[in-house]
Amino acid sequence: MDDLMTVVDWSRWQFALTAxxxxxxxxxxxxxxxxxxxxxxxxxxxxxxxWLAATKFWMTLFGINFAIGVATxxxxxxxxxxxxxxxxxFVGDIFGAPxxxxxxxxxxxxxxxxxxxxxxxxxxxxRFHLASTWLTWLGASISALWILVANAWMQYPVGMEFxxxxxxxxxxxxxxxxxxxxxxxxxxxxxxxxxxxxxxxxGVSAWFLYKKRNVPxxxxxxxxxxxxxxxxxxxxxxxxxxxAVEVTKHQPMKLAAMEGLYRGGYSQGIVAAGLVNPDKTWxxxxxxxxxxxxxxxxxxxxxxHDLNAFxxxxxxxxxxxxxxxxxxxINTVSYAERIKLxxxxxxxxxxxxxxRARNDRAAMDAAEQKLREYYPYFGYGYFDSVDEAIxxxxxxxxxxxxxxxxxSYFLLFFVVALFLVYKKDWLQRMKWLQIVAMVxxxxxxxxxxxxxxxxxxxxxxxxxxxxxxxxxxxxEISSASVITTFWLFALIFTVLLVAEVSIMMRQIGKNSTKNxxxxxxx
Amino acid sequence: MNPNTxxxxxxxxDTANKIWHLYYDGFRSMTVGRTLWLxxxxxxxIFFGIMKLLFFPDxxxxxxxxxxxxxxxxxxxxxxxx
Numbered sequence: 001m002d003d004l005m006t007v008v009d010w011s012r013w014q015f016a017l018t019a020x021x022x023x024x025x026x027x028x029x030x031x032x033x034x035x036x037x038x039x040x041x042x043x044x045x046x047x048x049x050x051w052l053a054a055t056k057f058w059m060t061l062f063g064i065n066f067a068i069g070v071a072t073x074x075x076x077x078x079x080x081x082x083x084x085x086x087x088x089x090f091v092g093d094i095f096g097a098p099x100x101x102x103x104x105x106x107x108x109x110x111x112x113x114x115x116x117x118x119x120x121x122x123x124x125x126x127r128f129h130l131a132s133t134w135l136t137w138l139g140a141s142i143s144a145l146w147i148l149v150a151n152a153w154m155q156y157p158v159g160m161e162f163x164x165x166x167x168x169x170x171x172x173x174x175x176x177x178x179x180x181x182x183x184x185x186x187x188x189x190x191x192x193x194x195x196x197x198x199x200x201x202x203g204v205s206a207w208f209l210y211k212k213r214n215v216p217x218x219x220x221x222x223x224x225x226x227x228x229x230x231x232x233x234x235x236x237x238x239x240x241x242x243x244a245v246e247v248t249k250h251q252p253m254k255l256a257a258m259e260g261l262y263r264g265g266y267s268q269g270i271v272a273a274g275l276v277n278p279d280k281t282w283x284x285x286x287x288x289x290x291x292x293x294x295x296x297x298x299x300x301x302x303x304x305h306d307l308n309a310f311x312x313x314x315x316x317x318x319x320x321x322x323x324x325x326x327x328x329x330i331n332t333v334s335y336a337e338r339i340k341l342x343x344x345x346x347x348x349x350x351x352x353x354x355x356r357a358r359n360d361r362a363a364m365d366a367a368e369q370k371l372r373e374y375y376p377y378f379g380y381g382y383f384d385s386v387d388e389a390i391x392x393x394x395x396x397x398x399x400x401x402x403x404x405x406x407x408s409y410f411l412l413f414f415v416v417a418l419f420l421v422y423k424k425d426w427l428q429r430m431k432w433l434q435i436v437a438m439v440x441x442x443x444x445x446x447x448x449x450x451x452x453x454x455x456x457x458x459x460x461x462x463x464x465x466x467x468x469x470x471x472x473x474x475x476e477i478s479s480a481s482v483i484t485t486f487w488l489f490a491l492i493f494t495v496l497l498v499a500e501v502s503i504m505m506r507q508i509g510k511n512s513t514k515n516x517x518x519x520x521x522x
Numbered sequence: 523m524n525p526n527t528x529x530x531x532x533x534x535x536d537t538a539n540k541i542w543h544l545y546y547d548g549f550r551s552m553t554v555g556r557t558l559w560l561x562x563x564x565x566x567x568i569f570f571g572i573m574k575l576l577f578f579p580d581x582x583x584x585x586x587x588x589x590x591x592x593x594x595x596x597x598x599x600x601x602x603x604x
Contacts, residue, residue, distance in 0.1 A: 496565070
């Protein structure tokens with residue numbers, strides 16, 4: 001058991017490491033491609049060379065990020081095949097189909113249009129070039145759709161039926177994959193990429209202002225980056241709200257962990273800031289928080305858009321207590337009961353297997369029917385105690401607050417940057433604000449990664465919600481090989497990150513000495 | 523040859539030529555792109571030539587001949603795990 005948990009834990013760390021590194025590059029691709037497309041559109045509309053210079057500058061930074069980030073996601077697929085082979089088989093074509101579409105689409109759209117975008121200046125018509133830039137943005141955005149649809153399915157598995165003969169889930173409704181969870185998750189991730197890229201553009205432009213070089217170019221970039229960033233952030237907040245409602249419906253345990261809430265209630269407040277009590281468990285009487293500042297009604301509004309709604313806590317969910325839309329207390333299936341039903345589903349699968357070996361059709365049908373009845377609890381059958389089904393509360397709670405607090409800070413950041421940039425010379429004169437803008441850039445990445453930590457840590461212990469916990473999804477491999485590859489990846493990705501940052505800095509530095517202005521008006 | 527067929531084949535050849543020159547000239551005139559391509563090539567060699575080959579075999583694909591065996595293996599795995 002210890003060795004199994006070592007393999008599980010290291011594989012989880014490895015997957016987290018590769019996913020976090022991959023996500024360093026993706027949001028900038030999603031947002032910067034849009035910013036470049038808008039700038040090129042302005043160039044085509046105004047025929048002003050100043051927009052051409054801006055387009056080419058940001059396009060180069062986009063290219064650096066694209067080149068360094070490309071193929072980092074493929075590592076995750078390697079890990080599916082080696083570390084998570086049970087999972088890979090179990091999810092069947094449901095996970096495979098979106099990823100295959102993503103691979104084909106990403107390859108063809110991005111390989112074609114990125115090439116035209118970079119090599120096509122003067123070789124294709126300006127309109128075709130602009131179309132290629134927009135299609136690069138569209139390709140990147142559509143490519144993200146399939147990844148996020150696959151991820152959303154793991155959080156809310158729908159549109160499939162389990163086939164015990166094939167031992168995998170078989171898709172029976174493709175369109176069901178586009179659930180509320182998937183749509184919100186996709187939009188939340190893409191819009192957050194716009195916001196991140198807006199912060200990046202403002203931060204880099206602030207450096208130009210700080211150095212007093214190419215000031216009109218910097219001001220112009222801040223205007224485009226600021227507006228796209230602000231719109232992106234507002235849409236991120238809107239879809240984040242949608243995500244919270246979906247999580248409440250389909251992953252109430254995650255919501256309770258995000259809030260560190262053990263005993264819920266009507267008109268439930270939300271903790272704006274606080275410290276969770278590490279000694280608190282679902283079945284002891286310790287206080288939930290060491291200290292907390294609570295906003296009244298906040299969680300009821302966030303979860304159900306209703307001031308007086310009941311929101312269950314971790315202990316309520318474990319005990320199967322919830323409240324329906326009419327306000328009546330209802331008993332759902334408690335976790336202890338789920339564990340029993342999960343074990344019954346395993347028993348049914350075993351019976352099916354024996355009947356199949358005997359080629360006893362009637363017994364197979366009976367076992368399959370029993371399996372179908374208990375299948376919604378299949379994953380709980382792997383647990384010996386309720387505690388195993390509760391996510392790490394501290395990490396989920398703090399990640400959520402880091403995301404929200406930084407997100408709120410960046411809302412202010414965009415508003416201030418846009419306000420000052422339209423006030424003649426204000427931003428140019430305020431050195432300290434330029435420094436704040438530059439220092440803020442890495443915090444936007446922290447905000448973005450914190451969002452993913454909420455989504456992924458908060459759904460533990462599941463790889464597929466309610467159906468497959470991580471400890472069952474893992475392959476039979478040695479922990480030594482996982483530990484070795486973990487450190488190898490840590491090394492490779494760190495080298496790539498250093499390469500990206502240094503090439504970008506060099507490129508920015510080189511361009512700061514060039515005159516990016518042909519027309520100084522802005 | 524039918525003149526129409528000839529003009530279609532000439533158009534295809536012209537387009538292919540343009541695409542070839544787009545990539546050829548693009549690669550030749552790269553500046554920062556050369557470093558990036560070097561990074562991409564090194565990265566792909568490390569990922570596919572070393573990591574994938576030595577550390578990340580597709581276990582089900584390499585250890586079993588057909589889907590039936592793979593299903594049996596996963597069934598055994600999922601039923602024995604606790």
